[in-house]
Amino acid sequence: MIKGIIFDKDGTLVELGDSWDQPTIEVVDLLLSQSELSLEEQKDFKLSMGVTDTHILSNSTVAAGSIEDQAKVFQKVLPLPLAEIIQTIENYFYQFFLTNQEPIPVIDGVFDCLKTLKEQNYFLGIVTNDNQRLTEIMLERSGLMPYFDFIGSADQYGSKPNSIAFDIIEKEHGLKLNELVYVGDSAVDMAYGSQTQAAIGLALDEAHLEHLEKADYIIRSFDELDPLLSKLNDHISKKKKEVPMKKKTIVSYAVLASMFFQAISVTTFAQESDASSSVTDSEVISDETEEAATDLFALNKIELVEGNPVSLIDALYAQPSYVTSGVNYLDAINDETFAVRSLRYVRDGESYYLMLSAPETINSTILIETDEGKFKESYIPSDDLMASMAEGLNNYPDLYAGTAVEEFYQYAQMNSDSISGLLINNDYATDTHQLIFNEVQAIDAYLLSHLKQFFEAEGNDFTVVDSEIGDIYYYEVTDDNHENFQTVMLEGQDDESSEEVQALQTFFSQEFTGSIAISMETGSISLSMLNDEGAQAIEYNIRLDQVAVARAEDEQVITADEFNEMIGIELFAPLETSNSDE
Incomplete structure (x- = not known):
């Protein structure tokens, strides 16, 4: 049964819009001013990261990646250590939110949905590619903080789609991956959520759909989340393993x-x-590291x-x-x-x-x-x-x-x-x-x-x-x-x-x-x-x-009979009598 719902933050719970675009563009320009790139090269570099002169492109490195992910891209053109770039970005946003006291808008229906889920005793969490300090400021100012049992940020647990935050939820809160669902609005979110019982895509408009091709389910508003969870739990209780499929359609070039x-x-x-x-x-x-990739x-x-x-x-x-x-x-x-x-x-x-x-x-x-x-x-x-x-x-x-x-x-x-x-x-x-x-x-x-x-x-x-x-x-x-x-x-x-x-x-x-x-x-x-x-x-x-x-090492390898003896169970046997599909 589904016992916990984990959410993405930006674009899923919090509607940042222009309030996020402004400091992002400013900090990108600040960092690039320290590079040796020409103005034309800077413009191309910004576009490659998903930054125009006026706004941030959805599902881009800047929109969906962590601060560390962004810093690694900047490091290719800046004569600065990675830690210094990360600190510059984080401090810039931190100062922006301290000086800009405007309320942070929340996606329509979020509060009602979270209240309903809490009343049903669901475990609620957030895993975001943002940093902890910025995440806490935004959750406090938006009024969302009291609803959540767990907050996982990229500087604590690494950026999505790695599963460290899920491991912590299982160890500290006893919830397994197949007892969780993940709700987000980007392709990275769907990759991350695919480790759980279901990756649920939030598509508030048609433009979001092209980033949610890997979603198991798509909701168009938060009013649809609770009914979907009920449906999922009903399927699980009936022991049916079903995967949703969209109606027949012509796949767009963007998809x-x-x-x-x-x-x-x-x-x-x-x-x-x-x-x-x-x-x-x-x-x-x-996964191979960026340094190892060729x-x-x-x-x-x-x-x-x-x-x-x-x-x-x-x-x-x-x-x-x-x-x-x-x-x-x-x-x-x-x-x-x-x-x-x-x-x-x-x-x-x-x-x-x-x-x-x-x-x-x-x-x-x-x-x-x-x-x-x-x-x-x-x-x-x-x-x-x-x-x-x-x-x-x-x-x-x-x-x-x-x-x-x-x-x-x-x-x-x-x-x-x-x-x-x-x-x-x-x-x-x-x-x-x-x-x-x-x-x-x-x-x-x-x-x-x-x-x-x-x-x-x-x-x-x-x-x-x-x-x-x-x-x-x-x-x-x-x-x-x-x-x-x-x-x-x-x-x-x-x-x-x-x-x-x-x-x-x-x-x-x-x-x-x-x-x-x-x-x-x-x-x-x-x-x-x-x-x-x-x-x-x-x-x-x-x-x-x-x-x-991984390559097999001698100290790792064990025969099926030796494994059976170790655990005291005849798990592996000749195929005609085996209870295991392995």
């Missing part, structure tokens, strides 16, 4: 762009199709042909060493919701991190080591195992009550430290893991080879859309042209294809519409299709990405 360029962690990437999932504490994968094209030894998006399809088809990829299969439960089955992976050289989810099953993660891209060994991270077992038992208590899943959950509650950080070599499932590994590679090979064939044919031309980060090559599959696309996608169809490829071919045998978009700037390809009945959909995305995947 397609946002699909590519949101700065989300790979943990989020693992969960973006499954609002109920909480496998987010694994140390198997981690040119992904150079890292993957890729040279693209300028103006030719097919060259990116070729490059991704060649299986680059640093990439993320995934496919979602969506099947309608009713007019409003879809059940989602998802296969995703992250590749870091010879290491792969696979993530699988499906309705009414325990989500699985698998660490696979390869030799020149060929399957070598597989492991189950014990931290992921603890999280997924807890999630499965919480979502489907009737299904897993009295099984090894419940026994392990109870053991892990008391002994998590002793089994954390292990990699379980489950010989019972090696063949299954290798099959899954082969399937995700077959998905990439099938889709990329057929997209290449389609776009090399005469007449199948992209529309080029100009964006802030470069050209987006966009192709819309409509009722008028879908037969041409369908013909190519079904070429080579036979019973020898892998199970996942056959599932894709079955979808493409229907009437459908959708879109394909390619960004050569970011190395991303996205495909989204919905059948004409609105009952099935497919989402596919592959992109260059540098994410660190």
Whole structure:
């Protein structure tokens, strides 16, 4: 059940508007005056951060990032240490709010909504990319402070979407991720909220929608939040695992762009199709630091042909060493919701991190080591195992009550430290893991080879859309042209294809519409299709990405039998008798 609601602050609870734009523009100009940039270069730099001469662009670095995030960008053009830049920004805003005593406006309906939620004994918190000192001033002056049980700021817990604040809420207040929802108004907020039971987007106007593509639910006012929570709790009580799907619509260019360029962690990437999932504490994968990040094209030894998006399809088809990829299969439960089955992976050289989810099953993660891209060994991270077992038992208590899943959950509650950080070599499932590994590679090979064939044919031309980060090559599959696309996608169809490829071919045998978009700037390809009945959909995305995947160390590895003996539970067994999906 949902027990806590965590909110973003700026643009969600507090309506800053001009009061925020003025000091932001002033402090940006102050810092840039200390750089060696020309006036024209300063203007371009400001635009790259989302700052014009008169206002702040929504969802930009300045609007959605923390003060530290902003300072790191400034550090590229300033001869100043990071700490000094952070202090300059924070002090400037602090002095502004001390001298400007005007009341800070609150979004319409916020007070009534918070009062209603408090009366129902919900835990209420704020996690913001602002700093603690500024956050407290704003909450006090707006009158919001008394409603909240927890305030998490970027200087205390790091900037979103990292999960440190959620960890503190769980440790200090006993609330698990699947007992929380997060409400925000930006793409970063939705990435952050995807770690909880649901990421709820607040869209006060149409412009906000383009930043909320990853939202699980969208509300247009605070009057809609309490009814939505009631609906969520009703779904949970019925043990139904449902993911909302928007009505069939033509995806706008802006939405397609946002699909590519949101700065989300790979943990989020693992969960973006499954609002109920909480496998987010694994140390198997981690974001690369800004210092460690390199040119992904150079890292993957890729040279693209300028103006030719097919060259990116070729490059991704060649299986680059640093990439993320995934496919979602969506099947309608009713007019409003879809059940989602998802296969995703992250590749870091010879290491792969696979993530699988499906309705009414325990989500699985698998660490696979390869030799020149060929399957070598597989492991189950014990931290992921603890999280997924807890999630499965919480979502489907009737299904897993009295099984090894419940026994392990109870053991892990008391002994998590002793089994954390292990990699379980489950010989019972090696063949299954290798099959899954082969399937995700077959998905990439099938889709990329057929997209290449389609776009090399005469007449199948992209529309080029100009964006802030470069050209987006966009192709819309409509009722008028879908037969041409369908013909190519079904070429080579036979019973020898892998199970996942056959599932894709079955979808493409229907009437459908959708879109394909390619960004050569970011190395991303996205495909989204919905059948004409609105009952099935497919989402596919592959992109260059540098994410660190842990390598197996001898002291970490333990066999399935050794793990069973350690916990005193036969959790892993030959597949025909196993109670675990792992």
